[in-house]
């Protein structure tokens with residue numbers, strides 16, 4: 074592995090200084106109203122621009138995983154142009170309290186350590202067309218209703234590309250969106266909730282873990298040259314996370330020595 078890869082870590086493995094840097098980066102982006110800002114990126118997914126690709130596409134053209142990988146990649150570059158060493162952390166929703174609160178503390182706390190508003194808790198949507206003006210909220214379910222590691226293992230054991238992408242999207246991804254509830258449960262506004270990107274980072278990581286085992290599986294060839302608007306990237310450009318310059322850390326907590 075090249076040593077210049079950006080390493081994405083699990084939320085539960087972030088150090089205090091990494092949490093502060095991540096907060097700082099989102100906080101800075103949330104204050105920017107042009108196309109380097111948080112509202113711009115959030116607005117690419119659902120309202121007002123509607124670029125996201127989900128399984129509502131015509132079979133077998135499933136762009137859900139490639140499109141969201143391109144999305145996170147571009148968001149991460151924007152994040153790093155604010156705070157250079159930040160990478161997107163994944164939310165491992167298979168962890169249960171007390172190891173990790175169901176909505177991880179870094180997202181659930183209303184304030185940061187200093188008493189200022191926590192940029193990971195909520196973001197205020199201010200759109201004129203359509204007219205939407207509210208701060209994002211969540212209505213999480215019971216921790217026991219989140220997917221367990223056995224559910225993840227089950228999806229990862231699916232060998233065929235189409236079966237895998239549909240299982241990952243419909244059985245794990247959709248379930249967690251609905252479990253978080255509030256804005257996260259509505260495609261149009263889900264990406265305005267700051268936890269969205271860490272949920273999708275987990276999904277992207279699971280795709281990568283599957284790719285390490287299966288390569289691209291039986292992904293249809295005609296998918297590969299499809300462009301993923303608004304990004305100037307094709308499906309084939311996003312197949313390797315290492316080519317995109319990042320990798321995923323080992324999931325187990327690394328005990329600092």
Ligand SMILES: [Cu+2]
Nearest residue numbers: 246250263273
């Ligand atoms: Cu999603």
